[in-house]
Amino acid sequence: MANAIEARGLVKTYGKVTALAGLDLAVAEGTVLGLLGPNGAGKTTAVSILSTLIEPDAGEATIAGIDLRAHPDLVRSKMGLSGQSAAVDEQLTGFENLDMVGRLYHLGRNRSRERANELLERFDLTEAAARPVKTYSGGMRRRLDLAGALVAEPPVLFLDEPTAGLDPRSRNELWEVIRELVGRGTTLLLTTQYLEEADQLANDIVVIDHGREIAHGTSRELKRMIGGERIEVSVTNAEDAAKVRHVLTSYASGEIQHDATTHTLVAPIAGGADVLTRVLRSLDAEGIAVEDIGLRRPTLDDVFLTITGHHAEEEPPAEEATPGRGEKKKRGAK
Amino acid sequence: MSRIIRTLGDGWVIARRNVIKIRRVPEVLVFVVISPIMFVLLFAYVFGGSIDIPGGSYREFLIGGIFAQTVIFGATFTGAGIADDIHKGIINRFRSLPMAKSAVLVGRTASDVIYNLISLLIMALSGFIVGWRFHEGLLNAALGFGLLLLFAYAFSWIMGYIGLLVPSVEVINNAAFMVIFPLTFVANTFVPAENLPTVLRVFAEWNPVSAVTQAVRDLFGNLPTGIPEPTVWPLRNSILYTLIWVVLIIAVFAPLAVRRYGTAAKRG
Numbered sequence: 380m381a382n383a384i385e386a387r388g389l390v391k392t393y394g395k396v397t398a399l400a401g402l403d404l405a406v407a408e409g410t411v412l413g414l415l416g417p418n419g420a421g422k423t424t425a426v427s428i429l430s431t432l433i434e435p436d437a438g439e440a441t442i443a444g445i446d447l448r449a450h451p452d453l454v455r456s457k458m459g460l461s462g463q464s465a466a467v468d469e470q471l472t473g474f475e476n477l478d479m480v481g482r483l484y485h486l487g488r489n490r491s492r493e494r495a496n497e498l499l500e501r502f503d504l505t506e507a508a509a510r511p512v513k514t515y516s517g518g519m520r521r522r523l524d525l526a527g528a529l530v531a532e533p534p535v536l537f538l539d540e541p542t543a544g545l546d547p548r549s550r551n552e553l554w555e556v557i558r559e560l561v562g563r564g565t566t567l568l569l570t571t572q573y574l575e576e577a578d579q580l581a582n583d584i585v586v587i588d589h590g591r592e593i594a595h596g597t598s599r600e601l602k603r604m605i606g607g608e609r610i611e612v613s614v615t616n617a618e619d620a621a622k623v624r625h626v627l628t629s630y631a632s633g634e635i636q637h638d639a640t641t642h643t644l645v646a647p648i649a650g651g652a653d654v655l656t657r658v659l660r661s662l663d664a665e666g667i668a669v670e671d672i673g674l675r676r677p678t679l680d681d682v683f684l685t686i687t688g689h690h691a692e693e694e695p696p697a698e699e700a701t702p703g704r705g706e707k708k709k710r711g712a713k
Numbered sequence: 714m715s716r717i718i719r720t721l722g723d724g725w726v727i728a729r730r731n732v733i734k735i736r737r738v739p740e741v742l743v744f745v746v747i748s749p750i751m752f753v754l755l756f757a758y759v760f761g762g763s764i765d766i767p768g769g770s771y772r773e774f775l776i777g778g779i780f781a782q783t784v785i786f787g788a789t790f791t792g793a794g795i796a797d798d799i800h801k802g803i804i805n806r807f808r809s810l811p812m813a814k815s816a817v818l819v820g821r822t823a824s825d826v827i828y829n830l831i832s833l834l835i836m837a838l839s840g841f842i843v844g845w846r847f848h849e850g851l852l853n854a855a856l857g858f859g860l861l862l863l864f865a866y867a868f869s870w871i872m873g874y875i876g877l878l879v880p881s882v883e884v885i886n887n888a889a890f891m892v893i894f895p896l897t898f899v900a901n902t903f904v905p906a907e908n909l910p911t912v913l914r915v916f917a918e919w920n921p922v923s924a925v926t927q928a929v930r931d932l933f934g935n936l937p938t939g940i941p942e943p944t945v946w947p948l949r950n951s952i953l954y955t956l957i958w959v960v961l962i963i964a965v966f967a968p969l970a971v972r973r974y975g976t977a978a979k980r981g
């Protein structure tokens with residue numbers, strides 16, 4: 380199958396800060412690539428380059444078979460961009476926003492209106508269509524934002540952290556919408572900080588750190604690498620940590636992490652709730668006072684701990700990265 | 714040819730959007746309305762009594778200068794609008810669309826003419842109330858207003874360019890002030906230029922703001938008889954000199970701004 384998005388050796392530096400240090404990406408037609416990494420890892424820079432917003436210092440890319448550097452305008456007619464790096468106009472209504480985008484895609488007056496109404500209907504925004512966007516909830520705004528990227532039904536879609544800051548319900552709703560889109564054959568490049576999101580939506584996951592790939596595979600491959608669910612145990616007395624570690628060793632499917640400041644131990648396990656029950660029994664039999672114990676899914680941080688041995692740290696932001704981050708918090712708060 | 718049509722079409726879409734925004738956020742209009750009234754009243758009553766213009770009324774002399782200054786300040790809206798669009802990430806959206814590269818600037822500068830049209834109307838009305846009249850007929854008066862709008866339009870390309878350069882919306886007002894204040898005060902706007910010290914006088918005589926002011930005073934028939942005819946070329950040919958500047962400013966700043974727009978992006 381042909382690649383709808385292909386990038387080789389993308390490099391971008393801002394002064395002394397390297398945002399991208401030679402990134403390769405390939406997304407087969409009709410599939411979803413999840414670009415996973417912490418803040419400042421270079422996700423937005425990658426999307427900005429591929430969506431023609433900024434030029435790379437080095438490297439090349441093709442979108443839907445079109446060379447990015449040679450024909451940026453043609454690329455723009457084949458793609459849609461949504462999420463953190465593009466926005467809707469707060470003072471315009473939902474309808475006005477989509478209608479405007481349609482006209483700027485040169486769909487014509489009637490088709491633009493028609494398309495705006497179709498999308499409002501599909502994204503469950505018809506009732507809010509005549510209201511200024513500033514009255515929308517966070518979830519509605521994101522849906523409209525996504526709709527904006529779909530106006531011209533582009534074959535390639537870039538979604539930059541589409542659910543950052545959304546509550547779980549809105550996130551699930553947006554996931555549904557995205558799944559449906561992909562079901563229709565759209566090629567999608569999605570950036571996210573949530574392992575779960577990449578796992579839910581992406582066929583392929585590329586983990587990046589400091590602007591370069593540190594892991595690449597299907598969600599299953601990645602899980603095999605980092606292990607399944609985690610048991611997290613916090614103890615009241617620091618001395619008990621060693622005993623807990625001893626208990627966990629017989630259940631752990633990988634390395635046990637110990638955070639000495641919070642007296643918390645984390646162990647990847649192969650099973651689920653049954654393992655938790657057995658661990659609890661063992662701890663009880665040993666007479667260890669546990670402050671907190673629980674089962675959780677692996678996070679981006681666990682990916683980083685497994686692959687790089689360090690936490691998924693936020694980069695000290697490049698000068699350009701700062702407003703983006705502030706913006707995201709603001710959007711998230713709404 | 715089709716490129717020009719596309720640019721104008723896209724520019725029209727952007728202009729329409731900006732006009733909708735003016736209607737949605739009428740608070741901005743308060744500033745557009747209040748500040749011209751304030752200026753007219755302030756200068757007419759605070760300075761109007763203490764400054765004597767030989768062979769004419771200071772108030773009539775003044776109005777042309779205030780018109781010029783106010784429409785030039787109005788150009789700041791262009792810069793602020795552009796900077797705000799970048800900050801909000803809307804420019805990113807526009808730049809991801811297959812639209813004409815210059816359309817956002819073309820549309821913005823065009824829609825901002827509305828602000829200046831409104832402030833001119835308000836100023837003319839408040840001018841009438843404090844005793845300003847035009848004496849050269851309606852056509853000349855209309856030409857005067859047209860010239861002011863044209864000059865302001867050119868100026869808004871400068872401000873649009875500055876709006877693309879500044880890191881935030883807050884900076885734009887200060888940046889604009891630094892450009893506009895000396896330009897509008899070291900001129901014949903509020904006092905006749907010949908009273909200024911030599912260096913300032915030469916600057917004032919060649920300052921395009923002086924020319925546009927001189928031109929509208931001429932067209933309104935507000936030039937006091939007691940002030941000698943200007944001797945320097947720019948003021949003797951004030952309409953032509955103004956038009957030359959209009960063309961020059963657009964020829965320099967439109968390409969600069971459009972090129973800058975092509976790399977403007979909110980990076981997050």
